[in-house]
Amino acid sequence: MxxxxxxxxxxxxxxxxxxxxxxxxxxxxxxxxKQNKEMGPLEKKFGIAVTLLNLQPRTQGNLExxxxxxxxxxxxxxxxxxxxxxxxFFRARLMEFYFDPPDTEAARQEYLALVKEGTGNxxxxxxxxQLVVLEGFSEKSLEERLAGLAExxxxxxxxxxxxxxxxxxxxxxxxxxxxxGDKAKALDHFLAADKxxxxxxTSASALWLTAGTVAAEIGRTGDAKYFFEKMIEVYPHDxxxxxxxxxxxxxxxx
Amino acid sequence: MGESLREKILNGIGLGLLLLCFVxxxxxxxxxxxxxxxxxxxxxxxxxxxxxxxxxxxxxxxEIAAAxxxxxxxxxxxxxxxxxxxxxxxxxxxxxxxxxxxxxxMGMGLSEDRQARFFVPSTEVADLPNPWNxxxxxxxxxxxxxxxxxxxxxxxxxxxxxxxxPLSSYTVRMYYNLDLLHEITGSEELPATYGxxxxxxxxxxxxxxKSGQKVFPIAGSKYNSPTIMSRLxxxxxxxxxxxxxxxALAEPTNFSAIAESAANGGWTLDDPEVLAGLKLMRDxxxxxxxxxxxxxxxxxxxxxxxxxxxxxxxxSWDATSITSQADFRLGIGLIPVPAPGSEQGPYSEGIxxxxxxxxxxxxxxxxxxxxxxxxxxxxxxMASQPMNQLWTDVSKWAPSVVGVVPDPQAKPFQPxxxxxxxxxxxxxxxxxxxxxxxxxxxxxVGPTGSVEGFLEAIRPDFLPAVEHDLVRVERNLRVSxxxxxxxxxxxxxxxxxxxxxxxxxxxxxxxSQTVVAGNLNHARTQRANNSVRKxxx
Numbered sequence: 001m002x003x004x005x006x007x008x009x010x011x012x013x014x015x016x017x018x019x020x021x022x023x024x025x026x027x028x029x030x031x032x033x034k035q036n037k038e039m040g041p042l043e044k045k046f047g048i049a050v051t052l053l054n055l056q057p058r059t060q061g062n063l064e065x066x067x068x069x070x071x072x073x074x075x076x077x078x079x080x081x082x083x084x085x086x087x088x089f090f091r092a093r094l095m096e097f098y099f100d101p102p103d104t105e106a107a108r109q110e111y112l113a114l115v116k117e118g119t120g121n122x123x124x125x126x127x128x129x130q131l132v133v134l135e136g137f138s139e140k141s142l143e144e145r146l147a148g149l150a151e152x153x154x155x156x157x158x159x160x161x162x163x164x165x166x167x168x169x170x171x172x173x174x175x176x177x178x179x180x181g182d183k184a185k186a187l188d189h190f191l192a193a194d195k196x197x198x199x200x201x202t203s204a205s206a207l208w209l210t211a212g213t214v215a216a217e218i219g220r221t222g223d224a225k226y227f228f229e230k231m232i233e234v235y236p237h238d239x240x241x242x243x244x245x246x247x248x249x250x251x252x253x254x
Numbered sequence: 255m256g257e258s259l260r261e262k263i264l265n266g267i268g269l270g271l272l273l274l275c276f277v278x279x280x281x282x283x284x285x286x287x288x289x290x291x292x293x294x295x296x297x298x299x300x301x302x303x304x305x306x307x308x309x310x311x312x313x314x315x316x317e318i319a320a321a322x323x324x325x326x327x328x329x330x331x332x333x334x335x336x337x338x339x340x341x342x343x344x345x346x347x348x349x350x351x352x353x354x355x356x357x358x359x360m361g362m363g364l365s366e367d368r369q370a371r372f373f374v375p376s377t378e379v380a381d382l383p384n385p386w387n388x389x390x391x392x393x394x395x396x397x398x399x400x401x402x403x404x405x406x407x408x409x410x411x412x413x414x415x416x417x418x419x420p421l422s423s424y425t426v427r428m429y430y431n432l433d434l435l436h437e438i439t440g441s442e443e444l445p446a447t448y449g450x451x452x453x454x455x456x457x458x459x460x461x462x463x464k465s466g467q468k469v470f471p472i473a474g475s476k477y478n479s480p481t482i483m484s485r486l487x488x489x490x491x492x493x494x495x496x497x498x499x500x501x502a503l504a505e506p507t508n509f510s511a512i513a514e515s516a517a518n519g520g521w522t523l524d525d526p527e528v529l530a531g532l533k534l535m536r537d538x539x540x541x542x543x544x545x546x547x548x549x550x551x552x553x554x555x556x557x558x559x560x561x562x563x564x565x566x567x568x569x570s571w572d573a574t575s576i577t578s579q580a581d582f583r584l585g586i587g588l589i590p591v592p593a594p595g596s597e598q599g600p601y602s603e604g605i606x607x608x609x610x611x612x613x614x615x616x617x618x619x620x621x622x623x624x625x626x627x628x629x630x631x632x633x634x635x636m637a638s639q640p641m642n643q644l645w646t647d648v649s650k651w652a653p654s655v656v657g658v659v660p661d662p663q664a665k666p667f668q669p670x671x672x673x674x675x676x677x678x679x680x681x682x683x684x685x686x687x688x689x690x691x692x693x694x695x696x697x698x699v700g701p702t703g704s705v706e707g708f709l710e711a712i713r714p715d716f717l718p719a720v721e722h723d724l725v726r727v728e729r730n731l732r733v734s735x736x737x738x739x740x741x742x743x744x745x746x747x748x749x750x751x752x753x754x755x756x757x758x759x760x761x762x763x764x765x766s767q768t769v770v771a772g773n774l775n776h777a778r779t780q781r782a783n784n785s786v787r788k789x790x791x
Contacts, residue, residue: 021744022761023370023413024737029744043747050743054736082750086743093739097732122762123746129770137777139784163763167770174774177500178781199760201406203767209504237402239607242672243503 017047026054042076042083045069050090053098067094085114085124092127096134108134115158125164128155129171136175146181162196169193170207177210183218187211191223194230205235212247221251298625300632301355303334303348305341305362306615310574314649318641322632329628338362349620356623357633360418360616366410366737374619375415379630380405386638391657400639401654402669407613412737414764418618419637420654421645425608425667426481426569429576430585434469434564437461444587448486448534448598451590455541458564473563474542475554476692482567482589483538484679487531489591490601491677494521494528507678509727510775513720514782517789523709523716527601531680532698532705534592534599539699547696555579570667574650577663586666591676607673613654684723690715717790724783731776738769 017032017039033039033047049069052062073087088110096107111127111134119125135148149172159165173189176182190211198204212227228248232241304315312335319331334355336344342363348354349372360373380398387393387400398405401420408416432442435454438461445451455471462469472482488507495506498515502508515521521528539546543557551568558566559579567589568576577584591606592599617636623629635641642655650663660668681688690712698708742765749758 018744018748022741022748024367024741025371026367026740046743046747050740050747053743054740082746086746090739090743097736097739121746122766123742126766126769130773133770133773133777137781163766167766171770171774178778198767199764200409200767201404202411203771206501206504210501213503214500237669237671239669239671240503240675242607243674247503 021047021051024054026051027056030055042073045073046083046087049073049087053090053094063094063098067091067099070094079117082119082121082124085117085119085121089114089124089127092130096130104134104138115155118158118160120160122161122163125159125161126167128152128159128164128168131155132168132171132175136171136179142179145179146176149175149179149181156192166193166196166198169196170203173207173211177214183214184220187214187218187220187223190214190227194227201235205231205238205240209240209244212244216247216251224251297328297330298628299330299332300357300623300625300629301332301334302357302617302632303336303355304359304615304617305336305338306359306571307335307337308571308575309578310649311651314645314647314651317644317648318636321641321644322635326628329632331632352622354620354622356625356629357617357619360618361614366412369410369417370413372621373417374621374626375413375417376405376408376419376618377416379634380408380416384634384638386635386641390639392639392655397634397637400637400656401613402656403613403654405613408616411768412734412741414741414761414768418616419633420613421615421617421636421642422649423613423652423654423667423669424570425652425669426567426589427586427666428482428589429558429566429568429572430587431558431561431564431580432583432585434561434582435585438564442585444585445590446587447596448489448590448592448602449596452537452541452598454564459541468562470543470557470563471541471565472538473554473557473566474539474546475549475551476547477551478554478567479539479542479546480692483535484681485589485606485676486534486538486591486599488676488679489599489603489606489674490527490531490534491679492603492674493601493677494525495677497521502677506675507683509682509684510724510779510782512678512682513724514778514785516720517717517782517785523713527677528680529705530599530601532708536698536703536705536708537598539695539703542699544701547699570652570664573663573667577650588670603674603676605670605673607671607675608669615651615654682720682723684720684727686719686722686726687716690719717786721783721786721790724779724786728776728779728783731772731779735769735772735776738765738772741765742769 017029017036020032021029030048030051033044033051036044039047049066052066052069055062070087070091074084074091077084077087092107092110092114095103095110108131111131114124114127115131131152132149135152136145138145138148140148152172156165156168159168169189169192173186173193176186176189190207193207194211198207208227208231212224212231215221215224215227225248228244228251231238231244232248235241312333315333319333322331323329345358345363349368354372360369381396383394384392384397384400387395392400397419398416402423403420405416405420407420408418410417430444436442438457439454445454458469458471461467492506495502495512498520499508499511501511543563546554554566555568555572555576557563559576561582573586589606592602594602594604596602617633619626619629619633637655639655639657642653642658645651646653646658646661646664650661652660652664652667681691694708694711697703697711698705745758745762745765749755749762752758
C-alpha cells in the first residue's frame with residue numbers, strides 16, 4: 001500500500017485563501033481575503049482584486065472595484081517589484097477583456113510597457129502574447145494587422161523566461177497564419193517555440209502538425225520531416241498518426 | 255386499577271424497546287462512522303459509486319472488489335451503482351451532505367469548482383509507479399504512462415490537474431446479426447466499404463420482400479443515426495477542411511475556421527463535397543426503418559435484438575447489453591465509409607480512424623473519504639494491469655491499461671488508428687446549427703426527401719444559426735478565459751512566495767499555455783463571428 005504522502009499533500013490543497021482562489025473557490029477565497037487580519041495590506045488588496053474578477057454574480061461594480069484596487073497597488077508598490085507588474089497586468093486585462101466597451105489601446109500600452117520593463121516573470125511576460133493577439137485579430141485592415149505584427153517581432157528580445165518566449169512565438173506563428181502572413185516567418189516562430197518545449201500534448205501536437213504542414217507547403221522539407229517525425233515518436237498512439245505517416249512518406253518520396 | 259397498571263407496564267416495555275432500538279441504532283451509526291476503523295484493528299469500509307448499469311460492469315466491479323478483499327480481509331469494498339438519470343442529483347446531494355462515497359465515477363454533474371472542492375487530484379500519484387503492477391511489464395512505470403491515452407482524459411485544463419484514473423475505453427462500431435446475415439447472404443463476411451454496405455442493404459430489402467418478414471438493413475434512431483451519418487458526411491469534407499484551414503491536420507473540425515470560411519465563401523452548401531456527403535446521408539437513411547428519426551436509443555436496440563434489423567451502429571458500452579438480450583450471434587466491425595474515388599463517395603480518403611482514444615469510466619477519490627490511503631490503494635488496484643484484464647474479461651468492455659489483452663468480445667472495440675479523420679460535419683458540432691440540420695433531416699432522408707429539398711430548407715437558416723453558435727461559443731470562451739485570470743493571479747502570488755516550488759512553477763507554466771491558447775481561440779472565434787455577421791448584412 002502506498003503510504004500516500006503525495007495523496008496527503010494533494011488532499012491538503014484548497015485550505016488557504018490563495019489555494020482556494022487558484023481552484024475556482026472564488027466566493028470562499030474572497031470572503032477569507034476580506035476578513036483576514038493577519039495578511040499584509042498589499043497581499044490582501046491583491047487577493048481581493050484578483051477574486052473580484054470572478055466573484056459571482058459578476059457586476060460592473062465588482063469589476064470597477066477590482067480595477068481600482070489594482071490601480072492603487074500599481075501606485076503603492078514601486079515599479080520593478082513583481083506586485084506592481086502583476087497589478088498592472090491584471091488591470092490591463094480588465095480593460096481589454098472585461099469592460100464593455102473595452103479600452104484596448106490603454107491595455108496595449110500597459111502590456112507594451114510591462115514587456116519593455118523586462119520583469120523576468122512569466123505571468124507578466126504573457127503581456128507579449130497578449131499584444132500579438134490584440135494586434136493579429138484587431139479590426140484593422142489586413143495590411144495594418146500584418147504591419148502591426150511585424151512591429152512586435154522585436155519583443156522576443158525583451159522576454160527572459162523560456163515559457164514567456166514560447167508563448168510569444170506560438171502566438172506570433174498562429175497570428176501570422178491566421179492573417180495569411182509570411183509562412184516562412186510563422187514556421188521560424190514555431191521552431192523557436194518548439195525548441196523551448198511544451199508541457200502539454202494538446203498544444204504541442206497542434207503546433208507540430210501545423211508547422212509540419214506549413215513547412216511542407218513552402219518546401220522546407222527538412223523542417224516538415226522534423227515535425228512529423230517528432231509527432232510520430234512522441235505520440236505514436238495519436239489518432240492522426242496514420243495521416244502524419246502518409247505525409248512523411250510522400251515527403252520522403254519527393 | 256389492574257387494567258391501568260397493565261397499561262403502564264406495557265407502555266414502559268414499549269418505551270424501553272424504543273430506547274433500546276435507539277441506542278442500538280446510535281451505536282451502529284457511531285460504529286460505521288468511526289469506530290469501525292483500521293486503527294482499532296477492525297475492518298475498514300470503502301464505498302465506490304458509478305452509473306454504468308450496463309450488463310457485465312457491476313459483475314466486473316464485484317470481482318475486482320472480491321479480489322481486493324481476499325488480499326485485505328480487513329477491508330470491505332461496497333459497490334454503489336446509481337442509475338444514470340438520477341446520478342447528477344444523487345452526486346450533488348452526497349457531496350454537499352458530506353456523505354459521498356470514497357471513490358466516485360467522474361464526468362457527470364461535476365462543475366470545475368465542485369471537482370476542485372470535492373475531489374482529490376491524482377497529479378502526483380500519476381508520476382509514481384502503481385505498486386499493483388509489480389511483477390508485470392508495467393512495474394516501475396509511472397501510473398500516467400500505464401494508460402493507453404497517457405491519462406489525457408483525466409486532465410482538467412482549467413484546474414491544471416489530473417483527476418481520477420480511467421478503467422475503460424470507448425469506440426463506436428457497426429453491430430451485425432450474424433445468423434441473419436448468413437441466412438440472407440449465405441456468408442458471414444462483414445462489409446468493409448460503404449459500397450459493400452449498400453449492396454448488403456439491398457439484399458436485406460430483397461430478402462424482406464421475398465420472405466414477407468419485416469426486416470430492415472439498419473436499426474436507426476435519433477441517437478444512433480447521426481453517428482453513422484456524420485461519419486459518412488465527414489468522409490467527404492476533409493479536402494475542404496485542408497483548403498480553408500492551415501491547422502486542418504491537427505484539427506479538421508475547428509469550428510471558428512470552418513465558420514469563418516463559410517462566411518467568406520471558402521466553401522458553400524453547394525460544393526461538390528458537401529453534396530456528396532448529403533447524398534450519402536440520404537442514401538443511408540433509406541436503409542433504416544421508417545420513422546427512425548422519432549425513435550430513441552432503446553427503440554433501436556430493441557429493434558436490433560428482436561432480429562428486425564440486420565445492423566445497428568452504437569458504442570462499445572452497449573456490447574454486453576446487446577449480447578445478453580440477443581439470441582443470435584453478433585458480428586462487430588468498423589463503420590464502413592466509401593472507398594477512395596468510389597462512385598458513392600468520390601472525395602473519400604479511406605477507412606475512418608477512431609477520432610480519439612477516449613478512455614472513460616474515470617474513478618476519482620473524494621476529499622472527505624475517511625480512509626484515504628486504503629481508498630487510494632483500492633483505486634490503484636482497480637487500475638492495475640491484472641485488474642484491468644479482469645475488467646475486460648468480465649465486463650467485455652475495452653481496457654484502458656497498456657498491455658491488457660481485450661476479451662475476444664471487446665477486441666473489435668480496440669481503437670483503430672490506421673485511417674483518416676475526415677473533415678467537418680455539416681452541423682459543425684454546434685447546438686443551433688445542429689438544431690436546424692436535425693429539424694430538416696426528414697427533408698433529406700424521409701420518403702419524399704432529397705438533397706435539394708434539404709438544402710432549400712436549411713439554406714436561409716444556416717449562416718444565422720452559425721452566427722448564434724459563434725456568439726455562444728465566443729461568450730463561453732470569454733468566460734473560460736476570464737476564470738483563468740483569478741487562478742493565474744493566485745498562482746503568480748503563490749509562486750512569488752515560494753520560488754523553490756517546482757509544482758507551482760509547473761502549474762504557472764501549464765496555465766500560461768492554456769491562457770494563450772484560450773485567448774487565441776477566443777480571438778479567432780470573435781473574428782469569425784464578425785465575418786459571419788458582415789456576410790449576413
